[in-house]
Amino acid sequence: MPICSNMRSAHLKCWQKHRLTGSMRHAMGSEARQWQWVLDVEVCAADWLAKETGLSKGRVKDAMNKGAVLLKRGRQPEKRLRRATFRLLPGDRLALNHDPEILACTLEQTPVLISEQGDVLEVYKPVGWLSQGSPWGDHLSVERWLQTQGYPDARVVHRLDRETAGVMLYARRRHVAGTLNQLFQNRRVRKLYLARVAGHCPEPMTVQEPLDGKSSVSHVRPLIKQDPALVEVDIETGRFHQVRRHLAHMRLPVLGDPRYGEGNAHPDGLHLVAYRLIYPWKGQLRDVRIPESLMPPWSIAPDA
Template identity: 40%
Template sequence: MHADTFSRTFTVEEAASACDTLAGLTGLPKARIKDCMVKGGVWWSRPGRSTTRLRRASTEVKPGERLEINYDPALLALVPAQPELIAKAKHYSIWNKPAGVLSQGTRFADHCTLPRLAQAKLGSRNELHPVHRLDREARGIMLLAHDGKAAAKLGELFRQGAVAKEYAAIVRGIPDWTDLEVDEPLDGKEARSRFHVIQSDPASDMTLLLARIETGRKHQIRRHLHGLGHPVMGDPRYGRGNKLVEGLQLMARSLAFTCPFTNAPKQWAVPDLPFPLVD
């Protein structure tokens, strides 16, 4: 973290605007407080209510309420890549998430998350809800619900295994198999992945795979492929000899389900990863 990074919680002692209160308590300029608030680094706790992000600088806070500020100037300075809208329905939308964009925010910020970026692109007053996750370093299709009720309905599809997701990955090495199912547990929980070889390139010693997962453990595809000795190229966490300046070569390439609002079958896909990679 940046040397000036901090996280502090204060109990409000006198009524004032949130911005003025935090500026007085932290010594930060009001412009920096406002920037931190807009980007999701300030949280507001009131008696009898759940803690929420506080974005409006002029909001009046009262004695006994609590303000939490999480300030990281390096994080706040980040400018995220913009997502692409693939399809929009009444209750949800489908997006192509760029690498580097988060699925969900942290206590410090949410301006680099897909829901916030998508909300701005749609011009929506309501916050959007991620129904599933995709690693920050990965790219590809993600589903966002437009309200809490839609998120619950769509989330149930995932819990029931009624959503078909397919991933593409470029890995190091040439597998000696064409199709393989892996059921190696992860973090003490069952984890099942299926892999299918699309194309190998002996010149670069790389292979393009399709992956399907029946469970959703953290970094499941990346960890299973690493365990097989074929780590994903560009993975900053798993594997050796797989570094790549282009970044992680893992993409959520397709998504399909029966819409719970119309009962119509839906399917979306993004273009495949370029292969073989060109220097």
């Protein structure tokens, strides 16, 4: 069974496959396939999938257990179908997204529940884990991990890149998720990152370069000024890859970032961690940090 521990892992393919189209797709050079059906009979789910795809019953059950089978019934929300004996009905819409490499992938480090604040779960997400599942499965998502750890209704509130470790919030109830979402939207949550960058950073700076046509603000504070500098980044907005893009814009690309910057390659992967998150909850200001034992070796956590 492959161990996927770096940014070239099988889960990188997972994100790439989101862009494929068609009712059945073959990933070039791989065994990845996608099927979609509208049922016209009543039948056992695992039996139907095995018959229609040619996969063994064991492989079908494994895909179902790992969240790679999606069911849409009538006006009900789409859900992951995990029970092999589930009875499918005429009119059901079924999809199977099967990539043997992704389904066989495991990760050495598991998430950590830092603290439980009633219906709010403060969690450490390691590198390689998804914030929530993709159409290709959810067995390597923090959301699913929480659901298997005694929190069956855990739901994602915000997201963090797969290749970035950090503090995340999950909600145990729908209305709590809505409340937390409002805090993020109203910029009442401080999100602080540590990054090791290629270059010197002699003084603090504020980056206001718009991203994707939207205003974006990042405050950068050097903790180690000499190359490679260690910086803390406090973001006011939450644009796609904001920290990485803003630092690259300032010619301080994050070490190990394969997408942004030049001269910043590193064999140990992305040197970026969302190490601290501050948010108001029930009349108190929660200041959540990654436990020191889980901080990456290249980082030095600043004092509060």
